[in-house]
Amino acid sequence: MKLKSKIVLSMGMVFMLFSVAIGVALTGMQSNKNRFEHLLDQDLALAQATNNLYAHGLQMGQALRNIVMDSTNQAAYKNLEASAAEFKASSQTALALAAANPAELKILEEVVALREQQVPLQAKVVSLASTDQAAAIAVISQEETPVWRNIRTRLMDFNKAKSVEVEQTKAEMSAFSERMLTITLVLVLVALVAASAIVYWLVRHIMKQLGGEPAYAVEIARAISGGDFSRSVTVEKGDTSSLLFSINAMRENLTGTIGDIRHATETIATASSQIAAGNLDLSSRTEEQASSLEETASSMEELTSTVKQNAENARQANQLVVSTADVAVKGGKVVSQVVDTMASIKDSSRKISDIIGVIDGIAFQTNILALNAAVEAARAGEQGRGFAVVAAEVRNLAQRSAGAAKEIKSLIEDSVGKVDAGGKLVDEAGKTMDEIVTSVKRVTDIMSEIAAASQEQSAGIEQVNQAIGQMDDVTQQNAALVEEAAAASESLQDQAGKLAEAVSVFKLESGSYRSQVERPALGSRAAAMPKSTSRAAPARAIASPKKLAAAGGGNEEWEEF
Numbered sequence: 122m123k124l125k126s127k128i129v130l131s132m133g134m135v136f137m138l139f140s141v142a143i144g145v146a147l148t149g150m151q152s153n154k155n156r157f158e159h160l161l162d163q164d165l166a167l168a169q170a171t172n173n174l175y176a177h178g179l180q181m182g183q184a185l186r187n188i189v190m191d192s193t194n195q196a197a198y199k200n201l202e203a204s205a206a207e208f209k210a211s212s213q214t215a216l217a218l219a220a221a222n223p224a225e226l227k228i229l230e231e232v233v234a235l236r237e238q239q240v241p242l243q244a245k246v247v248s249l250a251s252t253d254q255a256a257a258i259a260v261i262s263q264e265e266t267p268v269w270r271n272i273r274t275r276l277m278d279f280n281k282a283k284s285v286e287v288e289q290t291k292a293e294m295s296a297f298s299e300r301m302l303t304i305t306l307v308l309v310l311v312a313l314v315a316a317s318a319i320v321y322w323l324v325r326h327i328m329k330q331l332g333g334e335p336a337y338a339v340e341i342a343r344a345i346s347g348g349d350f351s352r353s354v355t356v357e358k359g360d361t362s363s364l365l366f367s368i369n370a371m372r373e374n375l376t377g378t379i380g381d382i383r384h385a386t387e388t389i390a391t392a393s394s395q396i397a398a399g400n401l402d403l404s405s406r407t408e409e410q411a412s413s414l415e416e417t418a419s420s421m422e423e424l425t426s427t428v429k430q431n432a433e434n435a436r437q438a439n440q441l442v443v444s445t446a447d448v449a450v451k452g453g454k455v456v457s458q459v460v461d462t463m464a465s466i467k468d469s470s471r472k473i474s475d476i477i478g479v480i481d482g483i484a485f486q487t488n489i490l491a492l493n494a495a496v497e498a499a500r501a502g503e504q505g506r507g508f509a510v511v512a513a514e515v516r517n518l519a520q521r522s523a524g525a526a527k528e529i530k531s532l533i534e535d536s537v538g539k540v541d542a543g544g545k546l547v548d549e550a551g552k553t554m555d556e557i558v559t560s561v562k563r564v565t566d567i568m569s570e571i572a573a574a575s576q577e578q579s580a581g582i583e584q585v586n587q588a589i590g591q592m593d594d595v596t597q598q599n600a601a602l603v604e605e606a607a608a609a610s611e612s613l614q615d616q617a618g619k620l621a622e623a624v625s626v627f628k629l630e631s632g633s634y635r636s637q638v639e640r641p642a643l644g645s646r647a648a649a650m651p652k653s654t655s656r657a658a659p660a661r662a663i664a665s666p667k668k669l670a671a672a673g674g675g676n677e678e679w680e681e682f
Contacts, residue, residue: 131323135316142308145301167225168283170215174232175276177211180204182269185246189258192251201243208236228279232272239268330363341368345375386621393613400606407603411596418593421586428582432575439568446561453554460551463544470537477530484523491516 181204187197212233219225242265249257341354345368354369491512498509 128323131319135312135319138312138315139309142305142312145304145308165287167215167218168280168287170211170218171229171276171280171283173211174208174215175273175280177204177208178269178272178276181208181243182266185243185261185265188247189250189254189261192254198247201247205240205243212236225279225283228275232275232279235268235272235275239265239272242268338364338368345371382620386617389613389617389620393610393617396606396610396613400603400610403603407596407600411593411600414589414593414596418586418589421582421589425579425582425586428575428579432572432579435568435572435575439565439572443565443568446558446565450558450561453551453558457551457554460544460547463540463547467537467540467544470533470540474530474533474537477526477533481523481526481530484519484526487519488516488523491519 181201184197184201184204187194188201191197212229215229216226216233219229242260246257246260246265249260357363360366494512495509495516498505498512
């Protein structure tokens with residue numbers, strides 16, 4: 122948790138404790154106020170009303186006696202009427218105030234009932250006072266006075282009980298006030314103790330985080346910010362997490378770091394001179410390598426031209442072979458068609474031979490039928506002579522048809538034999554053409570592979586040639602970069618010296634440290650560097666060494682290369 126959060130939380134707890142104490146006090150005061158208002162508005166008002174009833178009852182008795190003593194006393198009549206009216210008003214007020222208390226209400230209702238009995242008796246006394254004083258006195262003493270005594274007894278008992286109740290309420294309110302005062306004081310005391318404990322804990326926690334007085338921590342921080350690391354920091358035993366402990370650890374780490382930087386600056390100065398000498402040697406070797414790469418590039422260009430010519434020849438041969446293959450394929454298709462045609466002719470010849478065989482069979486059967494007809498005609502004698510002549514002619518025709526069919530069959534068989542021989546020759550020609558087509562396809566594939574391989578070789582050699590050209594360019598650029606590195610090494614020496622001077626402002630435990638870094642002088646780079654070999658057509662101009670800006674602007678400025 123952050124320190125700010127802890128402080129806010131602590132103050133919040135103190136505020137909460139005081140708020141509780143104030144809340145309890147206000148609650149008690151409000152409760153006591155409510156009870157006091159009830160005492161004034163209810164109990165004391167009811168007691169005042171009953172006291173008024175008692176007083177007006179006495180005034181009515183006195184006025185009634187004055188009337189009996191002097192029936193012409195008009196003031197007595199007025200006092201009687203006024204007291205009776207006031208008694209009635211006070212009784213109504215008392216009944217309203219006692220409505221919430223059944224016991225008190227019952228007593229007051231009895232008083233009102235007795236008053237209703239007293240009213241006609243008082244009227245009777247008033248009527249007798251002017252005519253018969255003795256009778257009026259008798260009514261007062263025997264009838265009216267006993268009723269008043271009952272009223273008075275109830276009112277006095279009621280007032281006495283009410284007085285006791287009021288005093289008890291006062292005592293309870295006083296005790297409650299004292300009790301609330303005690304509770305409030307205790308809560309305030311607890312809040313003060315808790316606030317003191319919280320403040321003590323907070324101060325102790327802050328001091329523990331600081332590790333000492335804030336002024337001492339500020340003094341140490343100012344000394345470190347001024348570059349004075351020689352001043353030791355006093356830290357309490359066992360302290361491993363305070364601000365002063367962290368400041369002391371930072372001081373020790375910075376002391377070691379700055380010492381390492383001082384040592385490193387001297388090492389950098391020495392190493393930079395060695396780097397400069399090595400860069401001169403590297404520049405010479407780089408120039409030699411650039412010359413060799415240039416010669417290699419020329420040879421690769423010639424090889425590339427030769428391979429390209431071979432690839433072109435292979436491509437043309439491949440095109441001729443492809444054309445030959447197309448012609449062979451077409452010849453094979455024609456031979457296949459001839460084979461198919463010969464097969465059709467052979468099938469047709471066989472069908473004709475079969476038809477002639479059928480014709481021969483028909484002629485043979487016709488001959489037999491004609492022979493049978495001649496035999497039947499001979500049996501018929503003279504009547505069958507004409508039929509015999511016809512049968513003889515039919516037999517001759519059948520014999521000639523059979524002879525012609527045999528001749529045609531022999532010719533057809535001879536033709537079928539020749540067609541078979543021609544078909545075999547055509548089959549052999551077709552097979553030969555297939556072999557030719559297959560061979561031409563193989564030659565085509567081989568020539569395609571040769572052309573593709575030649576093209577790949579040409580592309581590969583072209584890439585090698587480009588790579589060698591790029592290597593040549595990179596080598597030339599490396600030569601320029603070596604010159605830049607030599608210049609950077611010299612600038613690095615200057616920067617190392619200035620860095621040592623900048624670091625020397627810090628005071629370490631061993632005292633102030635100022636070291637003059639030795640700056641070995643470099644020879645003229647122009648004399649030591651070999652002359653660059655010129656190229657006929659360099660792909661990229663050699664970048665001139667970048668001039669490094671002089672580091673003279675201040676200790677905090679640094680060079681980049």
